[in-house]
Amino acid sequence: MQKLIITILVAFALSMVAGPFIIPWLKRLKVGQTINQFGPRSHQGKQGTATMGGLVFIFAAAVTSLIMGVWKGTEGYFLIIEILSMLAFAFIGFVDDYVKVVKRRSVGLTPVQKMVPQALIALVLSVLAYLNPYIGSKLVVPFTSYTIDLGFFYIPVMIFVIVGVVNSANLLDGLDGLCAGNSMLGFGAFALIAMSLAAHESGMNPDLYNTALFSGAMCGAILGFLRFNTHPAVTFMGDVGSFAIGGALVAVAIVTRLTLLLPIIAFTMMISSLSDIIQVIYCRFSGGKRIFRMAPIHHHFELSGIPETKIVTMYDVLTALLCFVALLGYVK
Amino acid sequence: MQKLIITILVAFALSMVAGPFIIPWLKRLKVGQTINQFGPRSHQGKQGTATMGGLVFIFAAAVTSLIMGVWKGTEGYFLIIEILSMLAFAFIGFVDDYVKVVKRRSVGLTPVQKMVPQALIALVLSVLAYLNPYIGSKLVVPFTSYTIDLGFFYIPVMIFVIVGVVNSANLLDGLDGLCAGNSMLGFGAFALIAMSLAAHESGMNPDLYNTALFSGAMCGAILGFLRFNTHPAVTFMGDVGSFAIGGALVAVAIVTRLTLLLPIIAFTMMISSLSDIIQVIYCRFSGGKRIFRMAPIHHHFELSGIPETKIVTMYDVLTALLCFVALLGYVK
Numbered sequence: 001m002q003k004l005i006i007t008i009l010v011a012f013a014l015s016m017v018a019g020p021f022i023i024p025w026l027k028r029l030k031v032g033q034t035i036n037q038f039g040p041r042s043h044q045g046k047q048g049t050a051t052m053g054g055l056v057f058i059f060a061a062a063v064t065s066l067i068m069g070v071w072k073g074t075e076g077y078f079l080i081i082e083i084l085s086m087l088a089f090a091f092i093g094f095v096d097d098y099v100k101v102v103k104r105r106s107v108g109l110t111p112v113q114k115m116v117p118q119a120l121i122a123l124v125l126s127v128l129a130y131l132n133p134y135i136g137s138k139l140v141v142p143f144t145s146y147t148i149d150l151g152f153f154y155i156p157v158m159i160f161v162i163v164g165v166v167n168s169a170n171l172l173d174g175l176d177g178l179c180a181g182n183s184m185l186g187f188g189a190f191a192l193i194a195m196s197l198a199a200h201e202s203g204m205n206p207d208l209y210n211t212a213l214f215s216g217a218m219c220g221a222i223l224g225f226l227r228f229n230t231h232p233a234v235t236f237m238g239d240v241g242s243f244a245i246g247g248a249l250v251a252v253a254i255v256t257r258l259t260l261l262l263p264i265i266a267f268t269m270m271i272s273s274l275s276d277i278i279q280v281i282y283c284r285f286s287g288g289k290r291i292f293r294m295a296p297i298h299h300h301f302e303l304s305g306i307p308e309t310k311i312v313t314m315y316d317v318l319t320a321l322l323c324f325v326a327l328l329g330y331v332k
Numbered sequence: 333m334q335k336l337i338i339t340i341l342v343a344f345a346l347s348m349v350a351g352p353f354i355i356p357w358l359k360r361l362k363v364g365q366t367i368n369q370f371g372p373r374s375h376q377g378k379q380g381t382a383t384m385g386g387l388v389f390i391f392a393a394a395v396t397s398l399i400m401g402v403w404k405g406t407e408g409y410f411l412i413i414e415i416l417s418m419l420a421f422a423f424i425g426f427v428d429d430y431v432k433v434v435k436r437r438s439v440g441l442t443p444v445q446k447m448v449p450q451a452l453i454a455l456v457l458s459v460l461a462y463l464n465p466y467i468g469s470k471l472v473v474p475f476t477s478y479t480i481d482l483g484f485f486y487i488p489v490m491i492f493v494i495v496g497v498v499n500s501a502n503l504l505d506g507l508d509g510l511c512a513g514n515s516m517l518g519f520g521a522f523a524l525i526a527m528s529l530a531a532h533e534s535g536m537n538p539d540l541y542n543t544a545l546f547s548g549a550m551c552g553a554i555l556g557f558l559r560f561n562t563h564p565a566v567t568f569m570g571d572v573g574s575f576a577i578g579g580a581l582v583a584v585a586i587v588t589r590l591t592l593l594l595p596i597i598a599f600t601m602m603i604s605s606l607s608d609i610i611q612v613i614y615c616r617f618s619g620g621k622r623i624f625r626m627a628p629i630h631h632h633f634e635l636s637g638i639p640e641t642k643i644v645t646m647y648d649v650l651t652a653l654l655c656f657v658a659l660l661g662y663v664k
Contacts, residue, residue, distance in 0.1 A: 002663065177645070224649075227646065321341070
């Protein structure tokens, strides 16, 4: 537990130190976000804020995990999977951000250009999990010791889940500090849960212990990043950041076999996706009408007159609460 | 630990339920804050926001502690002390707020009218602690097992500490969500520390266990209150709220004998007081010059052009970090 706290502090410190180096460099490269012209009008003022700031916490979390992880024998296997999952999805986001900057347009890669590599990474992750003797094809039902064995269907289901989580994290990243704050809390909860699971197994399970440290590193690194991302943001995390968060979060969920806990811990990500899907479907079947003023739903709240900072805090408070609920099942 | 989480959730729920009853009632009573004319000019827009909102979390924390506490035999003794300390200081704040509202002025009670009853309550608390076989006259040096025995000086020193903490909490309450967010984190840290101390003693120490539950109740209740207090605030906590927070926090510190941990956990409160004191002293000796643009120091940051929401997040991040540092010494 002490090592977990030290991991959080190290990751935080690295983020704080890396930020003042990386962010001015992003600004010099003119990596300013081209604000989506279809977003809320008030967001037009955000044009020019440096994007790709997610590189700050990606760097901090990866380095901290490498330093603090337990690497004896094969014990670092899960940790490598988690770091690589984060980096792989971050890379797709990086390309997307880069295209936006170079081509100066707000859309970036086409949906297909994003989806295909995402699905490929998801396939690799799912197969690795399926073949792993600890993970296998079973999902734990939260708050119980029951498991659901998906058999071979584990792979297609997990591909859907992984791609879903990564894009949901991306959708949640629409207001200053929103995705960062919510996911920081989620990683904090997963750190405690993995630590608790690691100790509950016969002896200390080093894979789960490493997973706890990785979650702690993400939590601390994002906490440090919030220093730069809080309203009014000095930098946005960009797709590189939100994809990295999605990739890291879903990897932690897979390794702990707690994918079914994501609707609780990552509830705000889920409603971002769902509101987007509902909006599109409703619009199609109603002949162009809208159910929300704008999707994802945080923009609906914004256009309903709730201040940006208030929406972010509401989301943070809700996430903190749901994390407490999730913890209920996993701490003595 | 599960009971602690449930306590946090219950307190949160009570705050959320009580808020929509108490706040409109405060508004009907026209309990709007009369903004200090010497504060930053931008704060003049806050005139009319309902104050005394602290009643929401005072109610929620007190009721939750009564429900969730362990009351077998004399085991509830510390818990009663903690609740009464909160309520007693809250009462002074209530009178202060009430005078402001009735007399429509921003100053309230005179310093002497506040200090004398504060010192009296502090005297009672100090003597009770001094006479208690568990607490006594010793302070634990943080991160060690050393204790400092103050002997009879414990009483005057603690009076100074108690009055200092209560007024520091009051000074910190200058920006939307600042005092609430920082103290919520502090109570969260003390909940975990007290829980850890309770389990470390031979068997489970019910007094410290109750202290953990009380801290959890404060943490959850204030988290719920943040729903109404976040920028732009629907309600301010008022002196009733900040005095209650100070009274509760210092009671928890005394009972756990961890008064010396307060400069870490309540660092932002301390710098609020110190900056105020430095400002006054410097002003007197320099013949009217100012070292800060305005004291407490969060107003200095504000007048330096840092947005209010950003200062609040910076303070929150710093406090979270210091709480992690404090936890390092008290979790395995």
